[in-house]
Amino acid sequence: xxxxxxxxxxxxxxxxxxxxxxxxxxxxxxxxxxxxxxxxxxxxxxxxxxxxxxxxxxxxxxxxxxxxxxxxxxxxxxxxxxxxxxxxxxxxxxxxxxxxxxxxxxxxxxxxxxxxxxxxxxxxxxxxxxxxxxxxxxxxxxxxxxxxxxxxxxxxxxxxxxxxxxxxxxxxxxxxxxxxxxxxxxxxxxxxxxxxxxxxxxxxxxxxxxxxxxxxxxxxxxxxxxxxxxxxxxxxxxxxxxxxxxxxxxxxxxxxxxxxxxxxxxxxxxxxxxxxxxxxxxxxxxxxxxxxxxxxxxxxxxxxxxxxxxxxxxxxxxxxxxxxxxxxxxxxxxxxxxxxxxxxxxxxxxxxxxxxxxxxxxxxxxxxxxxxxxxxxxxxxxxxxxxxxxxxxxxxxxxxxxxxxxxxxxxxxxxxxxxxxxxxxxx
Numbered sequence: 001x002x003x004x005x006x007x008x009x010x011x012x013x014x015x016x017x018x019x020x021x022x023x024x025x026x027x028x029x030x031x032x033x034x035x036x037x038x039x040x041x042x043x044x045x046x047x048x049x050x051x052x053x054x055x056x057x058x059x060x061x062x063x064x065x066x067x068x069x070x071x072x073x074x075x076x077x078x079x080x081x082x083x084x085x086x087x088x089x090x091x092x093x094x095x096x097x098x099x100x101x102x103x104x105x106x107x108x109x110x111x112x113x114x115x116x117x118x119x120x121x122x123x124x125x126x127x128x129x130x131x132x133x134x135x136x137x138x139x140x141x142x143x144x145x146x147x148x149x150x151x152x153x154x155x156x157x158x159x160x161x162x163x164x165x166x167x168x169x170x171x172x173x174x175x176x177x178x179x180x181x182x183x184x185x186x187x188x189x190x191x192x193x194x195x196x197x198x199x200x201x202x203x204x205x206x207x208x209x210x211x212x213x214x215x216x217x218x219x220x221x222x223x224x225x226x227x228x229x230x231x232x233x234x235x236x237x238x239x240x241x242x243x244x245x246x247x248x249x250x251x252x253x254x255x256x257x258x259x260x261x262x263x264x265x266x267x268x269x270x271x272x273x274x275x276x277x278x279x280x281x282x283x284x285x286x287x288x289x290x291x292x293x294x295x296x297x298x299x300x301x302x303x304x305x306x307x308x309x310x311x312x313x314x315x316x317x318x319x320x321x322x323x324x325x326x327x328x329x330x331x332x333x334x335x336x337x338x339x340x341x342x343x344x345x346x347x348x349x350x351x352x353x354x355x356x357x358x359x360x361x362x363x364x365x366x367x368x369x370x371x372x373x374x375x376x377x378x379x380x381x382x383x384x385x386x387x388x389x390x391x392x393x394x395x396x397x398x399x400x401x402x403x404x405x406x407x408x409x410x411x412x413x414x415x416x417x418x419x420x421x422x423x424x425x426x427x
Contacts, residue, residue, distance in 0.1 A: 005117040006054040006062075007047060012121045013066065014043050016128035017099060021073065023132050024091040025081040026144060038077060042069065060173040063103070070096055086150035093157050094195075100164040101188050102127045107177050142202040149205065153198050160191050220399045291320035291361075299332040300359070303339035312346045313356040319363050326367070326408055326427055334404050335359075335369070337397035338423060341387070342373040345421060349374055353419070367427040375421035381414055401425070 018039045027035065046069045053061040074092040083091065106123035113119030135143075164187055167180045177184070256275075263272040290300045300316060307314045324331065339359065346355035358372040380388045386398050405412040411426040 003051065003054045005121065007051065008118070009121040009124065010047050010050050010054075010062075011043060012125050012128075013099075013102075014046050014069070015039065016125065016132075017070070017095060018042060018073065018077075020098065020128060020132055020135075021077065021091060021095050023135055023140075024094065024143070025083050025088065028080055028082045034080065038080065042073060045069070045072075060171075063168060063173050066099070067096075070099065084150070086154065087146075090150050090154050090157070093154065093161055097157060097161050097164060097191060098128075098131055100161070100168065101191065102131075103168075104177055104184050104188065107174075108181070139199050139202070142199070142206040145206045145209070146202050153201070156194050156198075157191075160187070160194055163187055164191075217403075220403045290316055291318040292322040293320050293324065293328050293332075294322075295328045295332045296320055296335060299336045300339070303336060303343065307339070307343050307346075307357050310343060310347060311355065312343060313354070314359070315356070316359045318359070318361045320361055320367070321363055324367070330404055330407075331367070331427070334401050334425065335361075337401050338369075338371045341397055342371055342421070345373055345375045345379065348376050350376060367425075369425040369427070370422065372420060372422045374419055375416065377419065379416055379421060381416060385414055387414060 018035075022035060029035075046065065049065050049069075050062050053059070053065065070092075073095075074088075078088055081088065102124055105127055106120050109123040110116045110119035113122055164184075167176060167184055167187075260272055260275060263269075263275065288301060288304070290297050290304075296318070300318065304314050304316060339357065342357050346357065349355055353374050355374060359370075361367060361369045382388045384402075386402060389398075402412060404410070405425060405427075408427050411424075413424045415422045415424075
């Protein structure tokens with residue numbers, strides 16, 4: 001019981017240090033038992049080492065043991081977190097800086113409590129709690145978003161740590177804290193200013209990153225709208241041409257019927273049969289009805305005709321109703337982009353590979369679209385899972401498809417396996 005205040009202070013310090021580090025870093029595992037076990041091991045090892053020096057009241061050695069424990073924490077706990085090396089180093093050095101400041105401040109604040117023996121532990125608990133709550137409220141969001149530039153922020157806090165530790169080494173720690181009271185207060189104030197500047201810069205970096213992402217999204221949406229406008233104009237022209245062709249065919253059919261009727265009335269059956277035979281060979285092929293939706297059907301007919309002219313075998317199976325929950329023009333743009341990319345991929349195949357294009361789309365409450373085609377060996381996906389752009393000015397179609405998927409919260413997946421390119425879209 002004579003050493004209970006010292007042991008309590010050690011437990012509070014170690015537990016709050018690990019909690020501070022877990023608050024700053026990003027845990028890798030969901031199970032809290034892993035981190036509870038790590039905390040228990042650290043507490044048992046550190047308290048066992050400190051107890052020997054508590055019996056001799058060698059608090060300077062206790063401080064050195066705690067620093068060694070912090071070094072162990074920095075090395076052994078890194079595999080339990082997903083932070084990059086530089087971000088982990090920043091968190092680790094920050095933890096030691098906070099620890100040094102708390103040791104100094106709690107030493108002078110212990111006398112404001114009724115029992116100074118427990119006042120040190122209470123002061124450390126309150127100070128660590130204040131740091132943890134402040135980090136969660138003001139720092140956590142930008143801290144976790146920034147992945148770069150940590151080497152720049154690391155330099156000033158390492159310099160701050162060197163200055164702080166310079167006052168703790170050399171002689172009895174209690175005498176050192178008492179003699180250097182003013183310089184240590186000034187160093188803590190300097191550290192507060194340094195970290196305030198770093199936190200402000202982190203917020204600026206995250207704000208600029210968000211603006212860049214927003215601008216990139218606006219550019220993609222602008223390209224998508226431009227592509228949709230051009231595609232809509234092309235589809236309207238195709239539909240107008242088809243309507244005009246149907247009108248001419250209906251007009252010619254009326255004359256044909258009159259001639260055929262006249263031949264039959266005069267009993268010229270042989271001439272009537274010859275006329276029907278000639279009409280059967282002269283009748284132009286009509287557009288295939290792939291689905292009920294006219295806009296999507298027009299787009300599929302256009303690119304299916306392009307594929308057939310390029311010698312690409314097509315297999316198309318569509319189950320798309322006339323009424324859709326998504327914009328039919330936008331969805332037709334998606335199909336147009338994907339079919340156009342598939343045609344270009346087939347045209348760039350090496351010798352010996354057979355080009356083909358498989359297009360299926362089923363409506364079962366949601367639209368499931370899948371396109372498959374062979375691809376060249378150098379076809380790859382970028383870091384975002386989209387087809388890699390080989391040259392400037394390409395890739396707009398893939399971006400417009402991605403923008404459509406994001407707009408409707410759809411699932412978009414590109415795959416390349418065994419020389420086959422496959423894309424699935426679930427809307």
